[in-house]
């Protein structure tokens with residue numbers, strides 16, 4: 001067999017192997033996903049063609065003006081009894097094309113910028129009844145809203161999403177439970193404190209050959225995640241999960257030790273983007289990364305930076 005026939009056969013072999021692997025995967029070959037961290041639990045995820053936003057909280061108001069804020073941040077202090085005002089200039093500079101918005105729960109640091117973004121882009125929003133009623137208060141029409149409670153598995157043209165019932169972080173050292181919901185449309189504008197939780201969700205988003213499991217809180221209902229096989233997990237990492245039983249072990253095990261884990265909701269959201277988050281990285285992310293390396297050595301933990309983009313093949 002001469003050299004070029006051998007080469008041809010080798011090429012055919014590679015093509016066959018690729019076809020087999022694609023066939024085994026049961027779906028088209030995965031395209032790279034780009035995940036841009038918007039801070040807090042906020043993400044932009046795109047395959048270059050289709051773009052979703054998750055909990056896009058961009059205003060990062062100087063809440064309460066106490067611990068966690070910086071004297072170098074010259075913006076006005078915002079208290080919980082103030083009406084929430086989005087930083088529309090900043091949002092306009094960062095958010096252009098959006099095809100879909102996912103909201104985990106209706107607290108201000110997840111939902112409060114969504115009325116402006118939904119109105120500006122016309123992007124549909126998936127969220128709880130409470131989140132949707134707040135968006136209705138700001139004039140977002142019903143056709144743009146997909147109210148869900150968890151358990152839905154919806155097929156759309158370019159993606160599918162399984163909505164997963166979840167629970168909120170165990171705030172106040174586990175003395176937290178807020179059962180309030182908006183079953184009717186509240187009056188806009190809302191004060192910061194009027195962005196109530198309204199129940200918590202997770203999402204399994206399937207697109208471009210990837211399965212991304214998103215979290216908006218540092219807690220989860222283990223049985224609701226059984227059988228899921230995400231290749232990317234946006235894992236809630238903060239201090240409040242430390243009081244939960246074996247959080248890291250249970251989360252990684254029940255999600256089948258994802259290939260890529262990216263911590264979310266770990267930063268100090270009272271500070272604008274340009275401020276250092278090194279304290280949070282040192283306190284929360286480095287110990288988390290070390291623990292994941294112990295539990296699941298083959299998992300890659302990627303530490304995100306504000307407005308930095310992570311590409312996952």
Ligand SMILES: [Zn+2]
Pocket residue numbers: 105107168197
């Ligand atoms: Zn919350």
